[in-house]
Amino acid sequence: MRVVTVAQMKQIEKLADANGVSYYQMMENAGTAAYRILRQRVPHAKHIAVVAGKGNNGGDGFVMARLAAQDGLSVTVVLAEGEPVTRDAKTNYALLHALPVTIQTADTVRSIHADVVVDALYGTGFHGSLRPSGQKACDFMRTSGAYVLALDVPSGLQADTGIAADGAVKAQCTVAFDSFKQVHIAPAAAAFCGTVVLADIGVPDACHPHA
Ligand SMILES: NC(=O)C1=CN([C@@H]2O[C@H](COP(=O)(O)OP(=O)(O)OC[C@H]3O[C@@H](n4cnc5c(N)ncnc54)[C@H](O)[C@@H]3O)[C@@H](O)[C@H]2O)[C@@H](O)CC1
Numbered sequence: 213m214r215v216v217t218v219a220q221m222k223q224i225e226k227l228a229d230a231n232g233v234s235y236y237q238m239m240e241n242a243g244t245a246a247y248r249i250l251r252q253r254v255p256h257a258k259h260i261a262v263v264a265g266k267g268n269n270g271g272d273g274f275v276m277a278r279l280a281a282q283d284g285l286s287v288t289v290v291l292a293e294g295e296p297v298t299r300d301a302k303t304n305y306a307l308l309h310a311l312p313v314t315i316q317t318a319d320t321v322r323s324i325h326a327d328v329v330v331d332a333l334y335g336t337g338f339h340g341s342l343r344p345s346g347q348k349a350c351d352f353m354r355t356s357g358a359y360v361l362a363l364d365v366p367s368g369l370q371a372d373t374g375i376a377a378d379g380a381v382k383a384q385c386t387v388a389f390d391s392f393k394q395v396h397i398a399p400a401a402a403a404f405c406g407t408v409v410l411a412d413i414g415v416p417d418a419c420h421p422h423a
């Protein structure tokens with residue numbers, strides 16, 4: 213079982229990019245793998261809400277939103293902290309405009325009724341405590357009553373330690389991308405991660421440490 217730090221994960225992705233698997237392709241693979249896992253775990257899902265942050269974790273969520281809309285599901289995307297800022301997340305957000313996807317801001321989040329919530333708020337980039345906008349989005353996810361699937365890391369948890377900020381998301385399932393991080397094996401984080409499923413995002417074996 214491969215467990216890496218966030219710094220090692222960045223290095224792995226950099227090497228993969230240099231070896232022909234672009235960052236954009238890894239995001240596509242991550243979102244596609246997570247969507248497949250979602251369909252296996254909640255086959256009867258009809259309405260999914262993707263709660264997206266501004267970084268690449270949000271980008272993975274936009275890929276899932278696109279695939280779900282193409283599959284005929286009802287899809288709501290919540291821009292919890294505004295529009296995306298990273299290049300690949302912006303590209304994947306733009307692709308949603310041609311699809312029947314409802315885009316909402318955090319202000320209207322309480323009115324959403326979904327059977328699945330995708331936590332694409334923060335991944336490995338999270339540190340510190342939740343600020344008001346993040347808190348609001350996490351409150352919605354925690355209290356929605358929906359099946360919560362977290363992308364890479366349940367929002368509000370630090371990937372390298374598994375320490376949870378007050379108000380962090382509790383997921384039924386967490387999809388870990390490429391490698392496990394401490395959060396996926398730390399006993400204190402188990403109740404937040406739920407079932408952890410590892411997803412291949414196309415990184416060549418040789419890009420991993422000690423490969
Ligand atoms: N090539 C890549 O880098 C890939 C990244 N992937 C995804 O990208 C994630 C990492 O993406 P990012 O590094 O863009 O970061 P995240 O998307 O995890 O975090 C989003 C932003 O939140 C900010 N933030 C940190 N702590 C905060 C706090 N307490 N309150 C409010 N905002 C806070 C960070 O500055 C960061 O810009 C991974 O977990 C994974 O899901 C995947 O798409 C696979 C490929």
Ligand SMILES: [K+]
Pocket residue numbers: 269331332333334335362363364365366367
């Ligand atoms: K997340």
